[in-house]
Amino acid sequence: MRNFLPKISYFWLTLLISLYFTLIVNLPVLLHFYRILHALSAFKIGFALSIPVVLFAALNFVFTPLTFKPIFKPVFIILLLVSALAAYAQGVFNIVFDRGMIQNIAETQQSEATSYLNLSVVAWFTFTGILPALLLLKTPVIYNQTILKRLGVRVLSMLVSLALIGGVAALYYQDYSSVGRNNRTLNLEILPTNYLYSGFQYLNHKYLTEPLPYEKVGTDAALVQKAGQKPTLMFLVIGETGRAQNQSYNGYSRPTNAFTQQTPDMVFFNHVSSCGTATAVSVPCMFSDMKRIDFNNDRAHNSDSFLDIVQRAGVSVFWKDNDEGCKGVCDRVPNVIIDTPKDGKFCDGDTCYDAALLENLDGKIVDDGKNKLIGLHLIGSHGPAYYRRYPDNFRFFTPDCQRSDIENCSHEQLVNTYDNTVRYTDYVLTQVIAKARQYQDKYNVAMIYLSDHGESLGEDGFYLHGTPYSVAPPQQTHVPMMFWLSPQYVQAQGLSLSCLQAQAAKNDYSQDNLFHTVLDAMNVKTSAIDPSLDILQPCRTAQ
Template identity: 65%
Template sequence: MRIVTPKASFLTLTILLALYFTLIPNLPILLHFQRILSALGEYKLGFVISIPVLLLAALNFVFTPFSFKVIFKPFFCLILVVSAFASYAMLKYQVIFDKGMIENILETNSAEADSYLNLSVILWIVFTGVLPALLLIRTRVTYGHNVLMRLGMRLLSMLISLLVIALIAALYYQDYASVGRNNRTLNLEIVPTNYLYSTVQYVHKTYFTQKMPFRKIGDDAALVQKAGQKPTLMVIVLGETARAQNQSLGGYERPTNAFTAKENNLVYFANVSSCGTATAISVPCMFSDMSRTQFDNNKAHNSEGLLDVLQKAGISAFWKDNDEGCKGACDRIPHELVPTDSDKTLCNGSVCYDQVLLNNLDDKIPADGKNKIIVLHLIGSHGPTYYKRYPPEFRTFTPDCPRSDIENCSQAQLVNTYDNTIRYTDYVVSQAIQKLKEYEKDYNTALYYVSDHGESLGEKGLYLHGTPYKFAPEEQTHVPMEIWMSQGYMQANGVNLDCLKQQGKTQAFSHDNLFHTVLAMMNVKTKEYDPSLDALAACRKP
């Protein structure tokens, strides 16, 4: 049987590709418009018809410069496949591809990336990306005419597209302006221009912006604890993807904090905001001396941070990681990424439960009389494979959702699974506290727990995290924070526990507090310290 080879002119094929992108990869933005119009109640029929026409004209204008023979098929085959990934993420999770999301994607490790793969995403990519790309490869593209004629045809096609856009703007400018003012993410939802533009932004800033000189801070850092006072041993437990709304210590109806709730010396901070909505932003931000509004990731990666300052004061610092790395925060101190085959009970070769972070921790606490700080970076509640974050014995809330395509689980199953991750994290934090209690004879001990960002579980149609901060819902920015101190620590440092518990209930805090609070808790004096950002300052005796 003879297989027919499709044939089309370069202009026809460009328009067909623009039409395909309008209807398939851009289905998420068309559905978003449908939701917007449904909420409006009244709208012009012409405005509704103009939306896909405007999108088609705009895409044809953007695509036409890529219709030259040498780049036509390679370029469009690539963006067909990549756009299939992007459209799936937008359709299922309402992901917005700004520069921060591109940074988060590029810094994702292979184990985390694998957790997003499932049958539905593979089928979507095959049918909306791979098969159209194969069809394009097989299609014989005709160019004809001479070079000037082809160039003129391209310019004419682009001019017609511009005229269509101008006509629609003249007729419905007020409608688009009104919708745009109330839905500011729409310009970040057009595939493929959203991720292409954001990738160019990221690449330009990362590789083509003049590298700034490395910035040192805290050269004056010095330990100022009283003579004869026991050294301090502090553990920072850096959570992952835990949101405040699901913490029973904050009023949630389920016992998700059943283990730490038993600790009398633990303070829960109910109103804490994150620096970002993704690990790649929040982690370097909270360990830097910059506030959220001042934060610049490029500057942070070219600067010393909290752990550098503590080390300058003579404090022994160590970072142990079960997630995707410290994002630069631990580059100049001893650090370790837990091997995924390090414990047969807690690891399966690709991921470990967070309890593995407590293994061999005693080796990092030698009896040398030095002040010490240890950071434990959890994998916590990282989705979408929430069910892989807790052992079977912590499958408390059932039925859960043992799959990565979480949109196919019921809301109850999804919340059950997520709550199990929060409860297991709480257990790990409580075990870290028990470990610190073993050292109370030789150290004044303390623990600081905070999550890097929150998580959406289907509220407002959003899943996961990474929404641009100015658009992000509270579920992604409201995070839990806890501080536990031994009796010896509080006495030596003049901390009023009742005062601090009251502060935790009534005052607002953020990731901005970590840098300055930890400096003070470790008795380090430096000009970098800002007492107004020290969460314990109001409850500590001078």
């Protein structure tokens, strides 16, 4: 078949690709840059005009070494395809591709990944990824110079790019420096260097770095329980993408906590901050003895979580997961990831409503006289397909957004959909409490609920979660936590419920508190407990 595309020199094709990446692929970062300038009281016109010029020169400098004939087309076809998807994520959801986000992508399950597919993504990917890649594939490229001359042209092109960048820097260094200092994610928004660099960091860290030796924590852990006292049955519920701002307990005007607010003995914590903005960080962090300020994910994955410690002390532990796995914290205790058969009740073949976690759970609560800790990991409010997190009879706030391309829904629809997920989670918590109450004759029962991170719903242009913590909005870091403690549990533990409720309303807490509080709540004593981080300690009336 005859090729009607004109022949083009590798040199000019490199410049065209650099221009395409500047104006089309990197349109989100250019728009972000100009939004920043628009918010300033004054800026230099020359500085504003120089931004795409500098970006073009920088991309040409990076791309030129990749233009040797054997690799030219394969490399840039891949970059065009991947960058198209990345540009969509950045432009629509304000996603930043740091190492943490690459980890989130790598650990995403298939059912979660498919929730991001919609007509908007397909259309964008087709027109900005597939079509340019096909065009490049079919374009005849001319290499009509000697090898040395082509090498010289490449070196000269890179030197000219550097000179151009240097010239702009000489004129506007202070302007670039000021914007960069106040907007530290800008360098992580430039495609494709952002995901290439962060991807290399992730691969190097995961596969090329020698793992830390495994460290046991709380080796002196022992179960200390009064003679004749009933054992404890604790349900530990880890939420997903729940943000505190949308909880009725926090003054939200909508009845998102309509179920638990009718449940006696609830304790809601108004001021709780997360350790991270993504599950891959927050869950290992909240289960470890490290604080957020010094948290190291490598060490967390190679040391005991509090599940290991309570199990070592003699507590029966079981973990059931309806999300994307436990991120290593349950690896050494009995655990199961919920199956998702199309049962017509809770599951559709790809995902399940969280009420499915309570199915077939009684077999794990045998009457053997042991303290028991049951971990339940919710899918909660995981987006962007929020509408798939609650059944039709929980479409309380309408109109809701019955699609995953949330950018095509109104803000009202988006908030309605998210609030429905919060309300359904609240319902599920009451079902967990109802399950616990079934065992009150044999156990002192309780429940702790804590979400892993929050969610952005379009505030300041941010959507979803995973923004670097240093610049993350409070919607992603302010999370709900609540306790339900049965009267028998409160009495056995020597606690004052009114004291806990008063402390929860006024004190600042974080996920740093969970490790120490759960150990104490399960009557496990160890030197690993920091009493200052134990929420229960100040409200004990009988020691």
